[in-house]
Amino acid sequence: MVDKAQIYSWLEEVSDPEIPVLSVIDLGVVRNAQIIDGDWLITITPTYSGCPAMKTMEEDILSKLKEKGVDSVKVELVLAPAWSTDWLSENGRMKLREYGIAPPEHEVDKSVLFAEPTVVPCPKCGSRNTRMVSQFGSTACKALYQCNECQEPYDYFKCLK
Amino acid sequence: MKNEALFRFLLRLGDDSLILGQRLAEWCGHGPILEEDIAMTNISLDLIGQAMSILDYAGVVEDKGRDCDKLGLLRFESEYVNLLLVEQPNGDFGDTMMRQFLFDAFRKPLYERLVNSSDKQLAAIADKSLKETRYHLKHSSEWIIRLGDGTEESHTRIQNSLDTLWRYSSELFYSDEVDNELTKTGILPDLSGIRSEWEATVNSVFQQATIVIPTNNWKFEGGRLGRHSEHFGHLLSELQYMQRAYPNMQW
């Protein structure tokens, strides 16, 4: 008998197409898995409204579960409660750092104009002497930083709350 | 239809996001610097994502089988009810930032109130979108100040942008029986404080930017009722091209 824990462990094998080191479980986009009228219903939530990876994740979840022999599956997208970076797992934060992306600091970028940006340690050398290059990065969820010590340019998975 | 007023409200909200998202997307590959090219397309993506959620929900409320693609890409010009402000051409980078700032300063307090809507789906969309809008407003505000309080050239040009776009700002606060109906039935919370909050934001930013609001009182409105400026047809022809040329195509 397949249970929820089993479904979750299979979903660990489905990765975020834009940050392949993270699974959909690490990312915190899978909100629930339950049986409704004999079918598995997987509930997911988008990171950003326009995240182009959501459709791919939905299809990857369906095909992964089919591959595991779970045939009747539906994926449903819900908006509430809204995703925040607090949902990123500890495991996910560690994997991000190893991959060269700085994980979200637990601090929203201040809405005060021209405020000092959040200090984000360099994922390569660990230095805190870094600077924000742009609030907007290669995908909706990232900002662009550069390390003043080792000169490494890197993505910062920005805090969203 | 379950709720005509809610459908019309959602179209207005969704069309604002869609059309401004389309305009910003025109900057893709043309930004003045790479970081800003990426910023504008990211903001565009947020807005188009919001439009998809809002228009999908409008389709559910309408209950005629239309989804965000059908509503977003297959209506005629007079059926779009976005603000005239958001359809104005990109102009130079300053014009684009001024259009964005006037809009962001309005959107943030609007979403902050819609979060408390008694309609659960509208509240959920607002909550999701608000987090993104805070980043947008910070970005556009900082550029207005930087350009206004920058060189003589940038100051003159951003003042010109304000002089050109100001006449479209009164429409942000357009209100009619749609809003009245939804306020009466409790779907919309009290929106009356938005204008003063918006004025406080723009006055504070313009003061730091050392630019001034034009004194003439020209006002242009009509977008909310489907009457658009001459630029809109051209925008639509590009927005709708793929669905018109290849009906029902899937991406």
Ligand SMILES: [Zn+2]
């Ligand atoms: Zn470093």
